[in-house]
Amino acid sequence: MSRAQTSGALALLLVILVVVAFPFYWMVLTSFTPRAALFSPPYRLFRLDLSLDNYRELLFATEFARYFLNSLIAAVGAIVLNVVAATLAGYGLTRFAFPGKKPFAFGTLFSYMFPPMLMAIPLYILFSALQMRNTYTGLILAHMAISLPLNIWLMWQYFQIVPVSLEEAAWTSGASRLAALRQVCLPSARPGILSVAIFSFALSWNDFTFAFILQTDRKMFTLPVGLASFVEQTGVHWGMVMAAAVLVSVPTFLLVFFLQRYLLSGLRATG
Amino acid sequence: MSATTERRAWILGTTAPALVFLLVIAYLPIAYAVSLSFFKKTAFSPTMKWVGLDNYRLILDEPELWSAFGRSVVFTLGSVGLQLALGLVAALLLNRAFMGRTLVRSLFVLPYLLPSIVVALVFQWLLSQEYGVVNQVLMQTGAVERPVNFFGGLGTAMWAVIGMAGWQYGSFATLLILARLQAINPKLYEAAAVSGAGTLRAFWDVTLPALRTTLIVIALLRGIWMFNKFDSIWLVTHGGPLKATETLPLYAYRLAFEEFDFGLAAAACSVMFVVLLVGALVYFKLFDPTREIEVGR
Numbered sequence: 001m002s003r004a005q006t007s008g009a010l011a012l013l014l015v016i017l018v019v020v021a022f023p024f025y026w027m028v029l030t031s032f033t034p035r036a037a038l039f040s041p042p043y044r045l046f047r048l049d050l051s052l053d054n055y056r057e058l059l060f061a062t063e064f065a066r067y068f069l070n071s072l073i074a075a076v077g078a079i080v081l082n083v084v085a086a087t088l089a090g091y092g093l094t095r096f097a098f099p100g101k102k103p104f105a106f107g108t109l110f111s112y113m114f115p116p117m118l119m120a121i122p123l124y125i126l127f128s129a130l131q132m133r134n135t136y137t138g139l140i141l142a143h144m145a146i147s148l149p150l151n152i153w154l155m156w157q158y159f160q161i162v163p164v165s166l167e168e169a170a171w172t173s174g175a176s177r178l179a180a181l182r183q184v185c186l187p188s189a190r191p192g193i194l195s196v197a198i199f200s201f202a203l204s205w206n207d208f209t210f211a212f213i214l215q216t217d218r219k220m221f222t223l224p225v226g227l228a229s230f231v232e233q234t235g236v237h238w239g240m241v242m243a244a245a246v247l248v249s250v251p252t253f254l255l256v257f258f259l260q261r262y263l264l265s266g267l268r269a270t271g
Numbered sequence: 272m273s274a275t276t277e278r279r280a281w282i283l284g285t286t287a288p289a290l291v292f293l294l295v296i297a298y299l300p301i302a303y304a305v306s307l308s309f310f311k312k313t314a315f316s317p318t319m320k321w322v323g324l325d326n327y328r329l330i331l332d333e334p335e336l337w338s339a340f341g342r343s344v345v346f347t348l349g350s351v352g353l354q355l356a357l358g359l360v361a362a363l364l365l366n367r368a369f370m371g372r373t374l375v376r377s378l379f380v381l382p383y384l385l386p387s388i389v390v391a392l393v394f395q396w397l398l399s400q401e402y403g404v405v406n407q408v409l410m411q412t413g414a415v416e417r418p419v420n421f422f423g424g425l426g427t428a429m430w431a432v433i434g435m436a437g438w439q440y441g442s443f444a445t446l447l448i449l450a451r452l453q454a455i456n457p458k459l460y461e462a463a464a465v466s467g468a469g470t471l472r473a474f475w476d477v478t479l480p481a482l483r484t485t486l487i488v489i490a491l492l493r494g495i496w497m498f499n500k501f502d503s504i505w506l507v508t509h510g511g512p513l514k515a516t517e518t519l520p521l522y523a524y525r526l527a528f529e530e531f532d533f534g535l536a537a538a539a540c541s542v543m544f545v546v547l548l549v550g551a552l553v554y555f556k557l558f559d560p561t562r563e564i565e566v567g568r
Contacts, residue, residue: 005470013364016357019438021378026404027393042407085288092285096278104290105561110551111297113492115499117520118540118547121527122300122307145296152289177281206386208502213528224388228506231392238396245389252384256377 027249030242031055038239054239055247064244066219067226070136074211074222075204077140082151082200085144087193090155091181095164105156112149116209119145124213134217142210147203151196158192159185195262198255205251223248301544307537326538336539338514339522346433346504346518347497351490353437358444358489359482365445366452376449383442391506394435398422422507428515432504436497444489451485452478487557495550499543519543 030038032050037043058064093101123142124133132138162185170180186193208224215221221229227244230236308326310319330336365376382390397405398421406418421431455477463473501520504510510517510525517525520543527536 009364009367010369012360013369016361016364017375017378020361020382020442023390023393023397023438024378024381026397027389030396038402041402042411043404045404081292085292088285089289092282096282096285098282102561104286106555107298108293109555109560111293113495113547113551113554114297114301115496115501115520115543115547117499117501117523118304118543119297119300121523121533121536121540122304123296124527125307125312125533126300126303141296144292145300148289148292149297152293177277202384206384208387208506212502213524224386224502227388227392231395238399238402241392242396245392248386249389252381252386252389256380256384260377260380 027242027245030239031246033239035237035239038237054237054243057237058240058243058247062230062240063218063221063226064223064247067221067223068247070215070220071205071222071224073136074139074143075201077136078143078147078204079197079200081140081144082147083193083196085148086151086155086196087186087189089152090157090159090189090192091185093156094159094162108149108152108156111145112153114145114149116146116207120210120213123210127214133214134220138214139211139220139222140204142214143200143204143207146207146210147200150199154195154199155189155192158189158195162188191262194259198259198262201251202255304537304540305544307534308541310534312533312537313531322534326534327541330535330538330542335514335522336519336542339517339519339539340542342429342516343498343518343520345429346436346500346516347494349429349433350436350440350497351493353433354441354444354493355486355489357437357441358448359486361441361445362448362452363478365449379442379445381442382439383446385439387439387502388506390435390439391503394431394438395422395507398431423512425512425515428508428512432507432516435507436500436503439503440493440497443493447485447489448482451482455481484558488554491550491554491557495547495554498546498550519546 029047031054032052033043033047034049034051034053037047037049093104119142123138123145127133127138132141166184166188167177167180170184171177175183206224207222208228211222211225212228215225218229223244227241227248230241230244307319309321309323311322311325312319361379365372365379397403398419400406400418400420400423403418403421405421406415409415410418419427421427459477459481460473463477468476498518499520500518501524504516504518505521505524508516510521519539523536523539523543526532526539
């Protein structure tokens, strides 16, 4: 490749890098910018007079902590149920021969494509009748609807590469199927299980549509719905809103920089 | 317990939870929505009245449905096209070795995994007419004379939403394309170079054919999701201004929760479901997913 081409590619990469990175930079910088400065544009693209006031206001003068707790409960519930259901299914689907696996595979992948809005309207009506709106159980079930299909798929694939010979060795030494599953199979499947947990967390944490439609009581708002209500009010305090955006993104940053390989294994499963 | 009974118990015990959850929380609501579309049901009356195909007659005659359908198509084509273009360029650049590549790649993964609310808030702030830094830079450089009302302008709102979706979901394409690029046998490029092919020629003859399947998969999956996208659009425009960004899912939402006609909303959802079904059938026709897993017979 010629020198001109190389420097052209480098320039293009820099442009794309700025486009990708600038929104992050501006979000973080705004969150540390003093309120007074935010109401007097034009803004400086760099500044050093940073303050924590926006974060202080967010944590002590809004319902942020409450929304955080709600989001966390929903995510933990979704993780637990997903891990149990997907791990069991992955084990059963790979360790036993029985008819109906093919339709199950298609049914699972098809439901992976279901958009939230298509499920949210009927769930609103069903949950209203069952008094399950504005409950954690209802929200956790709704979040499972978006994450379980992919998770079943992940574990189905993952248990295929966990060798059966390890379990067989345990059986011959007298272990029951359950003991072999617990002591041999599950430890080898740990990376797959971790992927499932991460995906369940991310999809639940990121969800806006279900929580917005099902959780109408302010006390039950999750972070995305609560944050959306910040900008519905007049006189948006963008410094505080960006502080909230930063805090909500922290898990995403941690996942991407520390657990990326588990995330990538899941992406590949999506085709 | 006999061996067969035990085996049956294991099969049932391991697969039943997943199966029941899938049926109850994913398929049941969809089936309920479809059946609801044959009834007159509003939020204020607990009773349902069978109306047969009336809801469909009403909604298929409704120009609003077709404008929403058209906007969904525009949004899908625009944002998927942008995602593919950005994803391809970014992946080609990231496929080259340079210092700090791992860090840059992580940065490129971030947007896709961010909550939609974060992306929506950041873009509203960046593109704000009054306080947005983008308008500030455009004004300072003299590119525009008056600040642009990106999300609030009739002519700009759809493009702004498409741009935002491209930024957020382009990284999905980047990752998949990058993974495919790294699996291309370098010998193919050597062979191309030996036969005198330049960079562009090698891209055309080696890279693009290798990427064909990946690009189709991305276009199909992202197309299905973008067509039915609710949160990103709702959060920045609520479907406005004057319904300029009211795509099909936002229209269904309005019917259900602002006009309180669940029957009609269900009919709109059924139209979305048909589009999803067609997309899924094409996907399954092109790529048999059961090749990835052992299904026995």
